[in-house]
Amino acid sequence: xxxxxxxxxxxxxxxxxxxxxxxxxxxxxxxxxxxxxxxxxxxxxxxxxxxxxxxxxxxxxxxxxxxxxxxxxxxxxxxxxxxxxxxxxxxxxxxxxxxxxxxxxxxxxxxxxxxxxxxxxxxxxxxxxxxxxxxxxxxxxxxxxxxxxxxxxxxxxxxxxxxxxxxxxxxxxxxxxxxxxxxxxxxxxxxxxxxxxxxxxxxxxxxxxxxxxxxxxxxxxxxxxxxxxxxxxxxxxxxxxxxxxxxxxxxxxxxxxxxxxxxxxxxxxxxxxxxxxxxxxxxxxxxxxxxxxxxxxxxxxxxxxxxxxxxxxxxxxxxxxxxxxxxxxxxxxxxx
Ligand code: ATP
Ligand code: MG
Ligand code: FE
Numbered sequence: 001x002x003x004x005x006x007x008x009x010x011x012x013x014x015x016x017x018x019x020x021x022x023x024x025x026x027x028x029x030x031x032x033x034x035x036x037x038x039x040x041x042x043x044x045x046x047x048x049x050x051x052x053x054x055x056x057x058x059x060x061x062x063x064x065x066x067x068x069x070x071x072x073x074x075x076x077x078x079x080x081x082x083x084x085x086x087x088x089x090x091x092x093x094x095x096x097x098x099x100x101x102x103x104x105x106x107x108x109x110x111x112x113x114x115x116x117x118x119x120x121x122x123x124x125x126x127x128x129x130x131x132x133x134x135x136x137x138x139x140x141x142x143x144x145x146x147x148x149x150x151x152x153x154x155x156x157x158x159x160x161x162x163x164x165x166x167x168x169x170x171x172x173x174x175x176x177x178x179x180x181x182x183x184x185x186x187x188x189x190x191x192x193x194x195x196x197x198x199x200x201x202x203x204x205x206x207x208x209x210x211x212x213x214x215x216x217x218x219x220x221x222x223x224x225x226x227x228x229x230x231x232x233x234x235x236x237x238x239x240x241x242x243x244x245x246x247x248x249x250x251x252x253x254x255x256x257x258x259x260x261x262x263x264x265x266x267x268x269x270x271x272x273x274x275x276x277x278x279x280x281x282x283x284x285x286x287x288x289x290x291x292x293x294x295x296x297x298x299x300x301x302x303x304x305x306x307x308x309x310x311x312x313x314x315x316x317x318x319x320x321x322x323x324x325x326x327x328x329x330x331x332x333x334x335x336x
Contacts, residue, residue: 154205
């Protein structure tokens with residue numbers, strides 16, 4: 001079965017054609033990073049307009065690259081939420097038009113389910129599993145009891161991990177999005193600036209990064225005031241160590257507590273080298289199988305949306321043509 005999926009929840013316009021939920025026939029991703037960079041972040045209205053400009057040719061390119069004709073498709077999938085309302089709408093309207101005109105079933109997909117199921121494009125999953133989702137807007141520990149059944153067991157109480165990365169990057173005067181730049185600086189560091197870790201209550205799987213971000217800003221300011229600026233590499237490493245320490249330890253605790261057979265890494269920050277290295281080392285020690293998508297499937301793409309949509313296709317769970325963009329869609333509510 002071939003699914004054509006559309007992803008427009010934020011600042012990537014992406015269309016993919018995926019076979020049987022696992023074989024990527026095409027996965028075209030057009031990033032708007034260059035457009036938003038001069039504003040230091042994503043400007044919602046600009047993102048919507050860019051999606052409108054590119055969606056049609058990206059759909060055409062996805063067909064062409066895959067060597068697939070519209071009549072060969074089994075379903076049309078689209079990210080229905082969460083995300084920016086205007087951006088989501090472009091994908092949802094395009095998907096409905098395709099589903100209606102080709103007389104195909106429509107499948108609305110939760111963006112975070114997509115990030116998690118990006119792993120299914122490259123790995124064999126075993127349940128129950130725990131997924132650490134770290135992205136621009138989300139930081140969550142998700143218990144996946146069986147295929148497509150999600151329960152959020154912990155989440156950030158303030159900033160998402162990616163958001164914290166981007167804010168610290170801005171303080172270090174690095175270009176947007178700053179995550180990869182902080183990652184690179186951290187790897188060049190000889191030593192780390194000592195920074196606090198937000199463990200919260202001993203039994204909590206929640207996260208908090210805003211205090212850490214404030215600590216970084218305070219350290220940068222006081223050092224500048226004394227005329228002894230901090231080395232950016234040391235700041236980046238101190239920040240990255242603090243973030244990864246908490247993410248890794250809480251993930252491993254969740255794996256043990258829930259008897260998970262695998263730990264899945266998901267979301268844009270899953271591309272972080274420091275996080276991947278530390279997780280790999282700790283999981284090897286604890287003999288926990290760790291799965292992560294290849295770097296290109298960590299950040300937003302439509303292949304992951306097709307992978308998640310396949311769960312619904314197998315169960316004949318379709319959306320109606322009334323499907324709405326849901327900027328605050330809940331993951332649990334999307335379970336199969
Ligand atoms: P969400 O998925 O929560 O809706 P999003 O789709 O905007 O948010 P993603 O595309 O999944 O987010 O991830 C983008 C985020 O990942 C950005 O904050 C970016 O800085 C961060 N990121 C990307 N690569 C790295 C890296 N190597 N290290 C740290 N952060 C990174
Ligand atoms: Mg993005
Ligand atoms: Fe995302």
